[in-house]
Amino acid sequence: MNDPLQAQLPRRDLPILVGGEWRRGRGHAYQSLYPADLSVSAELHAASAEDANEAVESAQHAFATTDWARRRPHERARVLYRIAEGIRARREELAQWQRRDNGKPINETRALVDSAAGTFQYFGAACETLEDSLTPQRGEQITMSVHEPMGVVAAITPWNSPIASEAQKMAPALAAGNAVVVKPAEITPIAALELARICEEAGVPGGIISVLPGKGSVVGDVLVKHPLVRRVSFTGGTSTGRGIAHAAADKMMPVSLELGGKSPTMVFADCDIDHAVAGVLFGIFSSSGESCIAGSRLFVERSIQARFMERLVAATRQLRVGDPVSERTQMGPLVSSAHRDSIERYVARGLADGGRLVTGGARPEGEGRERGCYYLPTIIEGLANSSAIVQEEIFGPVLVVLPFDNEEDLLAQANDSVYALAAGIWTSDYKRAWRVARAVHAGTVWINTYKQFSISTPFGGWRDSGIGREKGRLGILEYMEQKSLYWGMNTAPLPWAA
Ligand code: NAD
Numbered sequence: 001m002n003d004p005l006q007a008q009l010p011r012r013d014l015p016i017l018v019g020g021e022w023r024r025g026r027g028h029a030y031q032s033l034y035p036a037d038l039s040v041s042a043e044l045h046a047a048s049a050e051d052a053n054e055a056v057e058s059a060q061h062a063f064a065t066t067d068w069a070r071r072r073p074h075e076r077a078r079v080l081y082r083i084a085e086g087i088r089a090r091r092e093e094l095a096q097w098q099r100r101d102n103g104k105p106i107n108e109t110r111a112l113v114d115s116a117a118g119t120f121q122y123f124g125a126a127c128e129t130l131e132d133s134l135t136p137q138r139g140e141q142i143t144m145s146v147h148e149p150m151g152v153v154a155a156i157t158p159w160n161s162p163i164a165s166e167a168q169k170m171a172p173a174l175a176a177g178n179a180v181v182v183k184p185a186e187i188t189p190i191a192a193l194e195l196a197r198i199c200e201e202a203g204v205p206g207g208i209i210s211v212l213p214g215k216g217s218v219v220g221d222v223l224v225k226h227p228l229v230r231r232v233s234f235t236g237g238t239s240t241g242r243g244i245a246h247a248a249a250d251k252m253m254p255v256s257l258e259l260g261g262k263s264p265t266m267v268f269a270d271c272d273i274d275h276a277v278a279g280v281l282f283g284i285f286s287s288s289g290e291s292c293i294a295g296s297r298l299f300v301e302r303s304i305q306a307r308f309m310e311r312l313v314a315a316t317r318q319l320r321v322g323d324p325v326s327e328r329t330q331m332g333p334l335v336s337s338a339h340r341d342s343i344e345r346y347v348a349r350g351l352a353d354g355g356r357l358v359t360g361g362a363r364p365e366g367e368g369r370e371r372g373c374y375y376l377p378t379i380i381e382g383l384a385n386s387s388a389i390v391q392e393e394i395f396g397p398v399l400v401v402l403p404f405d406n407e408e409d410l411l412a413q414a415n416d417s418v419y420a421l422a423a424g425i426w427t428s429d430y431k432r433a434w435r436v437a438r439a440v441h442a443g444t445v446w447i448n449t450y451k452q453f454s455i456s457t458p459f460g461g462w463r464d465s466g467i468g469r470e471k472g473r474l475g476i477l478e479y480m481e482q483k484s485l486y487w488g489m490n491t492a493p494l495p496w497a498a
Contacts, residue, residue, distance in 0.1 A: 001325045005096050014044035014189070016213060017196045018051050019058025020206030026051050027214050032189055035103030035333040036324050036372040042100075042190055047212035052181070052222035055210035059152040059179035060228045062207030069149045069177035073128045080124030080175055082202035087117040087167075087195070094163060094194055101162050101188035103373070104287060105329040109163075115453070116167035116195065122455045126476045127175035135484075142487040147480035149177030150230040154223035156216070156244075157192070158236045159185035159335055160290045160395075166192045168470050169233045170199070170209070176479040179208045181229070183220050187336060189213030216240065224248065231255065231479065235292075238393075238419075238464045245467070256468030256478055258292065259461060260393040261421030264414040265295035265450065266404075266436065269304045271426035275448060277311045280399075283424055283450035285319060285377045288331050289397035290339075292465075293422040295450055297390060299410055302403040309381070309401065313359050316377050321364050333372040334396060340373045343396035347378060350389035350400070355380040360397070385413045393419065407436060415441045420462035424450040443469075 003009065010031070015022040027046035034041050047055075063069055068076070087094065091113050098109040132146040155169035166182055173180045184192035196211045212219050216236075224232055224247045234244050235258040248255040265283055267276050283295030300308050324332035334340045340363075347361050360378030363369070377397045383390050390400045404410040414423065420441040426448060427433050437445045443461045446452065453459070458472035468478060 001323050003325060005100060010040040011042040011190070014042045014193065016044065016047055016051070016189075017193065017209065017211040018047065018055050019210055020062065025212070025214065027218065030186070032101070032187060033336070034100050035335050037368065038337075038371060038373075044189060044213065046186060047183075047214035047219045049218050049222045051214070052183075052212055052219045053226065055181045055212055056152055056154075056223065056226045056228050058207045059181055059210060062205055063149075063151050063179040066205040066208065068179070068205050068208050071177070073130065076175060076177065077124040077128035079203045080120045080127065080171060083171075083199050083204075084117045084120040084124065086198035086202050087113060087120065090194075090198065091117075094191065097194060098163055098191045099324050101190050102159050102290075102335050103324050103333040105324045105326070105332045107327060107329075108287065112161055112164040115164045115455070119164070119167040119455050120171045123171035123175040123476060126172070126473050130473075130476060140488065140490045142489060144485040144487070146483050146485060147176075147477060148483055150479060150481055151178060152229050153178045153180050153479055154226075154229045154232045155180055155182045156220050156223065156232065156234045156236065157182070157184050159188040160287065160292075162188045162191035163195055165235050166195055169235075170195070172470075172476045173233070173479045174199070174204065174208070176476050178479055181210045181212065181223055183212050183214065183216070183223060186213055186215055225251070227251070229253070233470075233478070234258065241466065256460070256470065257466040258459075258468075258470060259421075259464060259466040260395075260419060261292045261294070261461065261465050262297055262391065262393050262417050262419045263293055263295050263422040263424070263442065264297045264299055264417075264440070265424035266410055266414060266426065266440075267298065267300045267304070267308060268425075268427035268429070268432065269301040270428045272428065272448070273304075273308065273311060276308070276426035277315055279424065279426060279448070279450040280312060281315055281319070284399045285316070285331055285397050286451065288334055288375070289377075290335060290395055291451070293444070293451060294395075295422070295424050296394065296399060297414070297417075298399055298401045299404045299414060300401060302405055305403050309358070313379060316359050316379060319377050321374060321376060322367055322369060331377065331397065333369075333374045335373065337373050339396070340375050343375055343394055343398060346389050346392070346394045346396075347380070347398060350380050350383060350387065350398075353383060353387045353389070355387070355389070355400070356382040358401070385416055391417060407432070411436065411439050415439075417441075418464040421465035422446070
């Protein structure tokens, strides 16, 4: 299909935003490629370490000298509402650029744009309704707990959900009155830059936001270690997150880390099979499996395994893998050839470990898909829970299936993972759902549904899946320092000095 953005492609010399100035990055020149056919979406220069230092210093200057942090909450909220409206006004254009960024199908990128708008609206409301508290009086003082913005916040995001990931960090950080330096993944620079333009147009003062596409090991590293950066909010892989946690410890800096996952989906014999098949498919294969919360380990009660798998495999083979421009496409390409190579290595390893390929395991052919980074939805059975592809995050459209005999056996397997991000339960027995939901190790559990989100509900992982929570009303407090105030009400001098 023709690309609706064809007339604007490629974007040449795409400027980045450093300390209120749109200009060429001082790092290496590179091209951002469209994963569906490897055509060029944008040509730009990455941010350099020097740009990162400058962005942080400008952010600190803007934080200290503009009125952003001192505006009354309802005034900052008004700007966030305008950002939400600005995103909505450019919905289609943003969704199309986001599609070019990482090759997600257009229906999915539209939903991500809607989510970004909703996030700014929500944190506008959180900002204007956030209350400080008068704590119970225990002496001759009135005591209060209040919250202050932190200063410069670094927001580091991965390539799999640009705009939504950035909004999830920028909205609460800005609502709290901070300055934000955003570092999107190098390969998906466009959405974050477009979002920053909308923020500026909505009235965020110059310098409060910078956007620095570039290498994590260069730009990200400067941001994490810079003494003026007071908080890092990171979404990405666990090993990168672990490195950031070490650097944060040296600076005594709070961090939130949204990391990897290998989430179990658990299907009991008494489930509604239509619902469970649809939920399992969506859980693993939407976003081509490039999702931290992908339900990538499927546990099926042995008594229905054959029947369930027959339905699941038939439905998997029906999935429409193709052009992200098409409204009908369910799975687009993977983000890059290198990422597809890594997935292929995982599948080969799973088969070498004794896994049985049930479907997929290959690149699709025809309809021009040879030109892009496509991979078929893949299901592998017959592996032990301990094998590498059952334990490690693949971040692609690969589902491993394991049987279970009872709840105890199931929970032992499901919880035997370094990750604990999400889980899914399919059963008609609400008491069982309650027991399993409480016993499974995960930050989010979906019961008879999967991969549904609400900005009003906290999100985050346990163990190697992360530290801290995003979203929810209190998400704004992640970007504020708490402070206690004691107001002396004494009628006489303090007695000690008497
Ligand atoms: P990644 O860790 O390689 O990169 C994430 C971001 O960190 C990028 O912007 C990258 O440039 C930057 N970075 C890399 N090295 C850095 C360093 N040394 N210092 C500072 N920043 C650095 O991850 P990715 O491959 O872009 O994304 C995929 C991963 O993200 C998967 O593991 C996935 O599970 C995870 N993820 C988690 C969530 C969640 O909410 N838990 C959401 C989406 C993705």
